[in-house]
Amino acid sequence: MQGSRLAQRADQQVALPRALRHLWGPVRLVALARHVWESGTNADVFLDSPHTDLDGYGSLEAATSHRTLLESTVPQGNNQ
Numbered sequence: 001m002q003g004s005r006l007a008q009r010a011d012q013q014v015a016l017p018r019a020l021r022h023l024w025g026p027v028r029l030v031a032l033a034r035h036v037w038e039s040g041t042n043a044d045v046f047l048d049s050p051h052t053d054l055d056g057y058g059s060l061e062a063a064t065s066h067r068t069l070l071e072s073t074v075p076q077g078n079n080q
Contacts (some may be wrong), residue, residue: 025063030060048060
């Protein structure tokens with residue numbers, strides 16, 4: 001039984017990227033998080049929780065904010 005469940009999970013890992021490919025970025029992120037956590041509530045908490053690596057933004061907010069991405073990647077004080 002354990003081996004068949006592991007094989008099933010492996011098949012899901014291969015199929016998931018194909019299934020999500022057609023989704024737009026943030027929608028794909030939410031779907032992937034809900035799959036990983038196997039719970040919409042837990043995924044939403046993760047996506048909305050502030051992360052220090054994202055300057056205090058939640059994963060979903062950082063992923064949907066072009067301004068946040070730009071500010072975090074452009075060196076400050078270099079106005080050439």
